Amino acid sequence: MTPAGSAPTQRELLLGDYHVHSTFSDDAHSTLADNLAAADAAGLRAIRLTDHVRAATTWVPEFVAAVAAERIPSGLRVITGVETKLLDASGAVDLPSDLIVGAPGGVDAIVIGDHQFPGPDGPWSPGATRERLASGLSEEDALDLFVTASVRVMERTPHAQLAHWFSILPKVGLSEDGLGASRLTAWADTAARTGTIVEVNEKWACPGPAAVAALVASGARIVASTDSHAAAEVGRYDRVVRILDEAGMPA
Template sequence: MTGPVTPLDVPLFDRGSDLHVHSTFSDGASTVEENLASARDHGMHTLGMVDHVRRDTTYLPDFAAAVRALDGTAGLRVLLGVEAKVLDVAGAVDLPPALPDLDYVLVADHQVPRPDGPAHPRDVRAALEVGDLTAAVVIDDLVEATVASLACYDRVVLAHLFSILPKCGLHEDQVPDALVRRLGQAVARAGAVVEINEKWTCPSVRVASVLADCGVRITLSTDAHHESRVGRYDAYVDAAATEVEARAGTAAATPAH
């Protein structure tokens, strides 16, 4: 196949694609070849291979070469991405300084972005319990950090949006619609994508519906760490996507500008 394929080429709510699959290059249990075979056997047409990176990650050239070699084999499009966490409210993302040509970057909330850097959710929970932090501050900082992180690459997918909140003792229901719309408008302007994530069962139908109303493109992912989970939308994603589709109608098909 010629030329890069971006997540924007994947149809909305497409059960035949999975843009978030990990391998043995980071914390996955299966090789890229095993993941590809599983996707083929499950009748998929597009597979996004991503692995976790940090600023000091050195495996990227080998990972990129291995994934690019698979594109077009077994009749599948194979996309190359990496997953990195947002670090602070300014939107810094934990990416290596030199990146290969990627199809996209998954930006994730693995820790809580604070003005002075990432905080462990355990520490944020403790600060909330003693009143040193409020839920409103944590949620506002998380949204602002996510908005700012959209500038880290020209093709961004937001991974498991708001998955960090339950780890802090918070919930998506505490994120006001106004903040979700703020995020959705920024995502739509950036041409970015938000995934509905099977592993972390997020974002909620409410959040995804508000995002879709803002013109955000919604894709589906498993966050698979084993070949047996690639493309298996059997618990959360299929039901959530169906409901968001029903609520959104055609709104998600016309990105806001």
């Protein structure tokens, strides 16, 4: 275990996969049992089984019961989550109203993805965001809007984990490089203050080294994830290792 208040090593991070999808998600291919077996084969010590939800989703109790019924490999810690999307600049998220989080009968975390751009009037698609940028929304104002929404969603959402954060930026023609130190510090400080976990995501290769370094400096909790949709991907890291190296995290 990493001592309280100290940053984890790369080796410690890579022994976990905190974002793994199963057939409870309509775009994934592996069962819960497949993913657990893959985690065991990869030598992982922790896995977060995570599937997509929306406000209308009704199967979360079935998912929780199915996880509880699985045989857990020795030495593997299994935790659960549901992945939802950030909706708007107020920090609202798309969740079932009866969702139980952090208590018996519920999931352990809400995994929040930046699937669309959080506008003040609701989620903007990448195309709609690019149109606004072309029509006069400045890059600086857009980045301020995104970071403000990021801060607000962490403040509003207990038991949260940020998934593939900043993945929306290149989709709309923006870059993490434009965020700058002050925005990254505000974001990272909020993660530390609220106890929000931030994953470094293999599939989307984000957040990048500067953001990871800001999280480490703020004392926020970082985990590794593959965002796997097939068991063969569980615990298999390449891009995450490069990000951690560039962020200066010890091996």
